[in-house]
Amino acid sequence: MQHKPINTLIVDDHPMVIEGLKTLLGDDDRVAIKTHFVNGTDTLSFLKEDTVDVILLDVNLPDINGVEMVTKILNIRANIGIIGLSTYSEPSIINQMIKNGVKGYLLKNATADELVNAITQVHQGNFYFGSEVQKILADSVTQESRDLPKLTRREKHVLTLIAEGKTTNTIADELFISPLTVETHRRNLMQKLEVSNAASLIKIAVEKQLI
Amino acid sequence: MQHKPINTLIVDDHPMVIEGLKTLLGDDDRVAIKTHFVNGTDTLSFLKEDTVDVILLDVNLPDINGVEMVTKILNIRANIGIIGLSTYSEPSIINQMIKNGVKGYLLKNATADELVNAITQVHQGNFYFGSEVQKILADSVTQESRDLPKLTRREKHVLTLIAEGKTTNTIADELFISPLTVETHRRNLMQKLEVSNAASLIKIAVEKQLI
DNA sequence: ATCAATATACTGGAAAACCAGTAGAAAAAA
DNA sequence: TTTTTTCTACTGGTTTTCCAGTATATTGAT
Structure with missing residues (x-):
């Protein structure tokens, strides 16, 4: 069974990343990249006019930070699936993003398979977190509840x-x-x-x- | 491409649920139900001898509570994917389960599709939460940060x-x-x-x- | 420009928390 | 069993928080 492709929007200020994503996803007919933006403001005004199914959202935009972006996007279009993207990953930021409503999170070294999988799952309303991201989150949890001095x-x-x-x-x-x-x-x-x-x-x- | 089926274990003390799950999953050749248990103790001793890929774990077992079970299971076999199952759902319990390492959570009214999807995703190391569960979690988050009286x-x-x-x-x-x-x-x-x-x-x- | 909300600051007194040191009984570990 | 740890409890004194009420300057909204 062949569904119609998932309309996807790329938001990233690095042209290389944009091109990379387009190439990686270009071959797969389950995903269609609608367009891309290099900052938050343009993205938001676009979303007031038009919509997409899934957004691949860079966390480090020049104008608006990732965490806020998530809130603002979902404010305009509550049922867009947002997948966070970053090169490195700080647990606290990822946690905040999740709390604000991202459905997925990937590091930028994700494979084409992971990308497609993430987009598909998120589009279906499910969560998808890359294995590295999961590891980071798991570590941050255990670290917290760890080292308190031995209390009686x-x-x-x-x-x-x-x-x-x-x-x-x-x-x-x-x-x-x-x-x-x-x-x-x-x-x-x-x-x-x-x-x-x-x-x-x-x-x-x-x-x-x-x- | 046909993979070998995902070895799945059912742990639930309600025979009806067990039969229901077996029926729902029986038609699908991506999933193979290895066996089932009706309490925590038996499950744990089984896991010391043998293993499975994914466990469908009822949260309300007669002997050991769900949250503890997760820890104990992962202690024995760290790479089993655990999917929590319950009829109703308290946010705090779900949260605890997630913190302890469940990869998925479903209410017992889940469809066959959801079940298979959850099992597949969890087996691949991803998360899967049913839509109702997600709604519950989202509500509990907003509820928390909600109603604090307007502070200046x-x-x-x-x-x-x-x-x-x-x-x-x-x-x-x-x-x-x-x-x-x-x-x-x-x-x-x-x-x-x-x-x-x-x-x-x-x-x-x-x-x-x-x- | 005016009214409401907010941020600022005080008095004076009661309650609770904090600090330092000591020490016996009970429980756990050696 | 002996030793160590934990739990218990005290004295005496300092600091901080808590309570109640008042009051003015500043800011924000209409």
Whole structure:
């Protein structure tokens, strides 16, 4: 069964990348490259007039940053599938992009197969992330929940209660121990985690997703 | 081109679901159902001896909960693709499952097409999430960053600084304003967000990802 | 130009958190 | 069993946060 090709838009400020993509995708009749733009502004005004199925979006545009672009594009056309593209990859940026609604993410060393696969899947409303991207994301997750100094069970428990915004007295009540003890735990926690107030304590707790 | 079928394992404690899956997948020669289990323990001991390509994993098993199962399975066989299955869907659980390494997630009303697609994609190392699941995840994201009462620019700024663990005086210095003013902002923040200490303030800030 | 919202700043007092040091009981590890 | 770690609890004192109320300058919108 032969569907009609997926209308695809390339947004990248590097002519080489544009040509490369056109060549890589040119042979495949499942994908049709409609046109391309080299900046965000032109892309957005185009989308107000016309539309496409999928956008291959460079994350480092000269005028508008990738994360914002995603929001703006989806604001104009909610059902366009966006695939992020970048050469290197910072987990936090990828995470933000995903949160804002990209359906796929590829590094620029992606193969033609990967590209077509990504475009097809995203067009069908599914996610597609290149294997390198997945690795990066996985690493960033494990890294977070890793290296917090060895806290005792009790300390962890107290920490979560602190992080829930409970006061020393409340915690003491809840654990049937003296407020003074809770204080001691708190102090030990602060020392172990090298901070000097409950605020930072909570920040850490949340980051290491203890809560 | 005809590949050899993807070896799939079903883990679910509802016989009806098992039979249903077998029927739905039985016609498709891209997928071969190796066997099935009705609880977590049996599944894990099987995996110590033998392996499969993809597991369709019910999230509500009688003995071991879904989130733990994912970790345990990947501990034994890191390169099995796991697809979560559940009837209803709580965002937080799905999120946890993803964090622990599931590559796909479907509701039990998935069509045969979706099932095969999910299995194929996951087997290739890609993600696959059913459209309803995606909707649920998207909602939960927007919900989080949604309804925080309208804070003023300054208040948001102060909030982020508080959330970074900075003390009132530090913040005052940084913003070139009086500590008393910072205090006022803090108090307004607490009032608007309906909490009674900086701790909870930070918790909220983090949850609504203001930082 | 005017009105509302925001940002700024204060007083004064109560509550909670933070700091430093000590120490006994219970549990876990050697 | 002995040793170490963890959990418990205290004294005494300093700092910071929290609460309530007030008030003025600045900014933004109509």
